[in-house]
Amino acid sequence: MPSPLGGDNRLVTGDHGPTAWSGLPRLDLPPVTAALAHSHGDALRAVWGHVNSDDELLIASAARIDEAERQDLRSSGFSIVDGGHVDPPSVLRAAEPGRLWLLTSGSTGRPKRVGHTLHSLTTVTGRQPPRRWLLPYSPGTYAWWQLVTLSLTQPSQDLVCVEPDEIDQWPQLAAREGVTAVSGTPTFWRQALWGSAPALRELGLEQVTLGGEPVDQTVLDALRETFPAARISWIYASSEAGASIAVHDGRAGFPQEWLGHHTPGRPLLKVDGEELVLESPHHAEGLAGVIRTGDRVDVVDGRVHIVGRIAGDEINVGGSKISAAAVRDALQAHPDVAWASVKGRRAPIVGTIVTADVVVTREVTEAELVAHCQRRLPDYGIPRRFRFLDEIPFKETLKSDV
Amino acid sequence: MTTISRDRVRNLMAAVLKTQGKTLPNDDAADLRDIGFRSLDFSELALRVEDEIGYELNFDAPGLRQIETVGDVLDFLEQLQVA
Numbered sequence A: 001m002p003s004p005l006g007g008d009n010r011l012v013t014g015d016h017g018p019t020a021w022s023g024l025p026r027l028d029l030p031p032v033t034a035a036l037a038h039s040h041g042d043a044l045r046a047v048w049g050h051v052n053s054d055d056e057l058l059i060a061s062a063a064r065i066d067e068a069e070r071q072d073l074r075s076s077g078f079s080i081v082d083g084g085h086v087d088p089p090s091v092l093r094a095a096e097p098g099r100l101w102l103l104t105s106g107s108t109g110r111p112k113r114v115g116h117t118l119h120s121l122t123t124v125t126g127r128q129p130p131r132r133w134l135l136p137y138s139p140g141t142y143a144w145w146q147l148v149t150l151s152l153t154q155p156s157q158d159l160v161c162v163e164p165d166e167i168d169q170w171p172q173l174a175a176r177e178g179v180t181a182v183s184g185t186p187t188f189w190r191q192a193l194w195g196s197a198p199a200l201r202e203l204g205l206e207q208v209t210l211g212g213e214p215v216d217q218t219v220l221d222a223l224r225e226t227f228p229a230a231r232i233s234w235i236y237a238s239s240e241a242g243a244s245i246a247v248h249d250g251r252a253g254f255p256q257e258w259l260g261h262h263t264p265g266r267p268l269l270k271v272d273g274e275e276l277v278l279e280s281p282h283h284a285e286g287l288a289g290v291i292r293t294g295d296r297v298d299v300v301d302g303r304v305h306i307v308g309r310i311a312g313d314e315i316n317v318g319g320s321k322i323s324a325a326a327v328r329d330a331l332q333a334h335p336d337v338a339w340a341s342v343k344g345r346r347a348p349i350v351g352t353i354v355t356a357d358v359v360v361t362r363e364v365t366e367a368e369l370v371a372h373c374q375r376r377l378p379d380y381g382i383p384r385r386f387r388f389l390d391e392i393p394f395k396e397t398l399k400s401d402v
Numbered sequence B: 001m002t003t004i005s006r007d008r009v010r011n012l013m014a015a016v017l018k019t020q021g022k023t024l025p026n027d028d029a030a031d032l033r034d035i036g037f038r039s040l041d042f043s044e045l046a047l048r049v050e051d052e053i054g055y056e057l058n059f060d061a062p063g064l065r066q067i068e069t070v071g072d073v074l075d076f077l078e079q080l081q082v083a
Helices: A040-053 A067-075 A142-153 A164-177 A186-201 A217-226 A324-332 A366-374 B006-019 B039-053 B070-082
Strands: A010-013 A016-020 A032-037 A056-061 A079-082 A085-087 A100-103 A113-116 A131-135 A157-161 A181-184 A207-211 A231-238 A242-247 A268-272 A275-279 A291-300 A303-309 A314-317 A320-323 A337-347 A351-360 A385-388
Touching: A010 A040, A032 A040, A040 A056, A040 A142, A040 A157, A067 A079, A100 A142, A131 A142, A131 A164, A142 A157, A142 A181, A142 A231, A157 A164, A164 A186, A181 A186, A186 A207, A186 A217, A186 A337, A207 A217, A217 A231, A217 A324, A268 A291, A303 A324, A314 A324, A314 A337, A314 A351, A320 A324, A324 A337, A324 A351, A324 A366, A337 B039, A351 B039, A366 B006, A385 B039, B006 B039, B006 B070, B039 B070
Parallel strands: A010 A157, A032 A056, A032 A079, A056 A100, A131 A157, A131 A181, A181 A207, A207 A231, A351 A385
Antiparallel strands: A010 A016, A079 A085, A100 A113, A231 A242, A268 A275, A275 A291, A291 A303, A314 A320, A337 A351
16 A cells, blocks of 8 residues: 555654654554554554555454453454454454454443444545644544544644543643644543643644534633634544534534535434434445434524433433433533533432532532522422532543443 | 431431522421422432432332421431331
């Protein structure tokens, strides 16, 4: 394969000094490999091996692969490459050249394998301004591949990788390495705004991107205030549908007129009932046509807001139904709430009541939060039990609720 | 098995009402409708009791009955803890 356009882009990882794609060693991997990455360096070397060999490859953070998953992969024909150790497949099969596999986040059950190629994962094709990107996502996830394919296919798109144990210090790493663009989940950004706001202001980012979770106006406004000169974008994407929506106007939701609007080469967006459905040119293997996203939308003032998963979002309080996402958004609109997560809890009499975990920026009483919610939610939607956490819970996916 | 006192349950009931901007009167005969103590408040109170005693209350045990006053709530939750 000819050297990709991004071959000279700089890669900064924790396990070796800065290098370029073209400076990575050419790994000799088995023809069907599941590469368990203990670092971004492991993962990027496997990607470079795929670029040069076209061999079938799945990359996942080693922490995500338990013994059952490992055996499942082996019985599906994968060799497990874990550091210097190779576990052969328990069932042999022919390799599928060019195939890349992603594991879904598993938020709706056991992770599924979703088939892509470098081509289907490359969703940014227009020439981009030179940028040095922070790469905080877990290796092998869709968001991780988005930045990796951008760096592979476009010149002047460097990557500065953050390992999970460095995530709290990413603003310092970004400052040291001259990062100009950062992509993360809303939870990632809330955590940074809550814990490192002064350091963030020093960064002078040109591009701020959010995705992977519902994006509300509060976090967008906080980012705008922190990064007045940056382009602020939010992306709706999934392993199955690919990147389908990109919004750059700094507002939550996307314009309602995008619904049903067909532009060749672009996703077609629709709402069925309260569910977002779409047809995407960036879809995974076998998912051509309409994809039911399972995500609930809410149309408000001409904007279509993607508020959360349909399954699990609804809390039934004595027969009255409230969206957990709506309660979460109401709480996060409080100026002293840095983050909130809302769930139903089994309760006598009414069956379920609404409970909330919150992280606050100053001392706030339950009564204050209740009064705030009373102005925004029906009675049955107001959280009845609060847990005040010391810090925003953070998982390797950079999400709170997975 | 851990239980909490009637006075403690009363304090928790007062806390539930206070969060809603309401006040619990001292009189056990006070009517729940008059003080605005509703089913949601009762549910919250039960969870607060459960969180303190560390186990779920068994609402089936004594059978639900008419609960009209503050005293009825306290009696009922006292009864549930020993059921």
